[in-house]
Amino acid sequence: MTYVVTVDTCIPEDTPEMDPLQRAGAVALIENGFDSVRAIEGPDGVKVDLLDTIVAVYPGGALLKVIVDAPGLEFAEDSVQALVDELLERSELLADWTIERCEVELHQDLARESLDAAEGPDAPPDDPAARKARHTESPMLEGTEEGYEAEAKAAAVRSRMLGLADELRSFPPVMFGVLDDEDDEREDDERDDGDAGFAVPPESARLAAGALVHATDILVDELFEDAQVLTQEDATVAECDGPLWHLERLPDRYALQYDARFARRFLVTVIAMTTRFTDGSFQRLSCVAEELALRFLLSRATMTLELYELLDGDVSAALDAFAANVYEDMDHEWLYDGSMDGIDEASVGAALGVAPVAFSAWFTPFSEGRYVHPSAADEPEAAAQ
Template sequence: MKYTVSVDTQPPADAPELDALQRAGVIHLLRSGLESLAGILAGIEGEDGSEVELLDSFLAVHPAGALLKVVVDAPSLEAAEEAVRAITEELLEGSDLLSEWVVSKCEVELHPDLAEKSLDEDGEPGISSASVSGPAEDTTPSGLSEEEREALRVRICAMAPVLAAFSVASFGHFTESDEEDDEAPGEPLVSYEVAELAAGALAYSMEIFLDELFMDLAVLTEENSNAAQCDGPMMQLDSLPSQFALRYDERFARHLVVTAVTLTGRMTQSGFENLNCVAEELLLRLLLQTAEVTLELYGLMDQDVATAWEYFAEGVYEDMDHEWLYDPSMDGIEQDPAAAHLGIAPMGLKDWFTPFNKGRYVHPFAIYEDEEPSAANT
């Protein structure tokens, strides 16, 4: 069964908060560590000899520590937690700069539909020793109190109107006026509060998202390299399809930043109609990931918000063909002539910035000229 294990790691209690540069360094160390342990992660064995397989991972760093989300295929909840805790502690111990950090929480996040499967014989939620996470009042990865968390929720919800292109109906909360739309379900999928939080989180995360893209551009410019070969950390580009990483250079990053600024600007104006190119589809995916991590860090993420974003994505994306770029079994789809006959848009790197049709707009600066990649990309 697939499990998502959430791991909170923290520096020593007397350590000062991490500044922006230190957070970028921690991300680099953790990502490098995960990559170096990839072979081990592919076949962790529990105490009973059962194998735990790593499927995916994602991490984010905040001023008080780091949050890792590790998706594994494991025979049980306990085996998933035990294996991920062990490999995280090994990762920290193997780094001179992170050796004093500790794992403060390591627990599986269960989808509500799967919760019953974790009940013990007495009908109470099963709790493993790996799930113990410290004082009950420390309810979020950043150690926020309930009052602080509620204040953040209010602040994030207040930003929902910034996303002027979309109403709460776009996130699954329908009113009587929306019922006149034949495409809208009669009953709300989520409450108004959840839809408002989902919308506000996207608006709130835009600044983080754009800042991290600019940081990626700065690293690539300074090193005159690409995302696969540079020494500095990549905040957003590492979440793009990995088979093109050698071509994610300074030139590419400039095109991507301009496209991201154009996209987020349109999302804050009424009249938004469609995503215009593959790059916008991928950037919206990254923005949604950034918003999810933001809510995770503040202890505000739950299945209802995920449902709101799923409904939002279904309405904004015309199709999910771009997801094939993340599927190893579909490598080469961007070069397959048969793809066009199946109605699949061209997905080569230069095609990411090409408008889908004459009615779509891409900023002139972002249009990718067809030229040979530089020596740094080969």
């Protein structure tokens, strides 16, 4: 059976965070370590095959996705933990790193088999797309036991999101439309003059911030599934028969170029961007891929809030204010304009008064000093062009 093992590794406590050069070195060391392994000898001598890996290094450590073929969940988890332990110990530069989490995620094919085997009136539909749609529905039946349970779940999710808000360290409340002290005084004056402006309540801003953190985990897992589907089918998004969570919502004009390699680069870009959101180091979006990644993150946060009926006008305004403050411009939106299909990108840019957003430059930094993860960055030859 195929399993996805997620491994969180961290640098030692009280150690300065890694700079870009150190992170690039860590990526190379870990990837080279995985490349030297084809199979793992698990507990009791059981062989576990190493199928694929994704490495995303951030200033405080690395997030690893390890795909293995193992006879059982426990064998997969124990074998991967033993392998990562050995890889870290083998390198003098990584020997002090620690493993904070090592858990198995069921592969999409196994989940589909389990759903197909379900029986009874509440069994999920056979069609994967219908199951996906049903997964995002929100049954809220007032006055019924199911309704009470749904309300309790919504309250629990709200509490969790509010608790997660502080993890979005790069963005103070003002980024979500909350007035600072000077603005607050100005609003009081305007209110006295009968011309009060609109301000987002602090708790609504916290709920929006927590929803973005909450949505990050969901988005990363769903994009990882998309990458796995494209890898298994050896297809692009345009050719793919399997269900996809997000990549099919990228601009249609390039659907034939969204292959498994692109999916991995995009996934790593999401991880790198959201890491900067939460570790306090974010300054500006770095490339077109990050602009599209933020679009997906905002969409996932909105969908989750809607799912639990937590998206009111104030929370929606907070998310709008966040988007307006983080995006420097909205030039990437012309990529979704179907009327421009088949027209030269430079001509489109000139006609719309925006900078050309060529597909080949999606992972190219907008300017010097902007960070793009080494695993997602252009090859040196492409960057030179």
